[in-house]
Amino acid sequence: MAESIIINKSNSTEEIYKALLPQINSLLNPNEPLISNLSNVTAALKDAFDKISWVGFYFLKEATLFLGPFQGKVACTSIQFGKGVCGIAAEKKETIIVEDVEKFPGHIACDANSKSEIVAPLTENQKVFGVLDIDSYSLAAFNSVDKYYIETLCKTLVKKLDFKLVKQILS
Numbered sequence: 001m002a003e004s005i006i007i008n009k010s011n012s013t014e015e016i017y018k019a020l021l022p023q024i025n026s027l028l029n030p031n032e033p034l035i036s037n038l039s040n041v042t043a044a045l046k047d048a049f050d051k052i053s054w055v056g057f058y059f060l061k062e063a064t065l066f067l068g069p070f071q072g073k074v075a076c077t078s079i080q081f082g083k084g085v086c087g088i089a090a091e092k093k094e095t096i097i098v099e100d101v102e103k104f105p106g107h108i109a110c111d112a113n114s115k116s117e118i119v120a121p122l123t124e125n126q127k128v129f130g131v132l133d134i135d136s137y138s139l140a141a142f143n144s145v146d147k148y149y150i151e152t153l154c155k156t157l158v159k160k161l162d163f164k165l166v167k168q169i170l171s
């Protein structure tokens with residue numbers, strides 16, 4: 001079946017999220033493999049926003065975040081818990097918005113052209129098991145609107161998909 005995301009890119013960020021999230025929701029199929037669902041989530045986000053240069057998941061195994069499904073250039077395959085924007089978001093269990101990566105001590109530059117990013121933790125029963133990382137080539141590309149909708153998306157993913165299966169991706 002052909003799948004596509006229909007977005008009017010001249011709309012505001014909020015309007016794009018409002019159109020996008022229900023479409024992602026209808027793409028999610030808990031009866032299909034986790035990796036297939038998450039791959040489409042990253043593609044849908046990248047497709048919807050020109051400001052996104054890279055979007056992907058990292059999943060925690062012991063004290064390391066490992067690269068999961070993503071869209072964009074090749075990226076770091078592992079990040080230590082508590083290191084980089086991803087590791088700190090995982091450690092703090094909170095979304096981090098970085099307006100200028102050069103001003104964020106410890107930022108890990110997978111792509112030297114990346115200028116700003118937002119990282120949201122994925123948690124279940126208050127336990128963090130991964131993050132969703134979104135990067136941009138523009139400064140200050142993400143704000144509280146992105147935070148609200150990306151956190152909403154993460155909650156939907158945790159509710160709808162069985163992340164216990166993430167162990168299979170990490171094996």
Ligand code: SME
Pocket residue numbers: 054075076079083084085086087106107108109110111114117133135
């Ligand atoms: N910038 C991230 C590393 C992951 S890449 O951006 C894909 C960080 O500092 O954790």
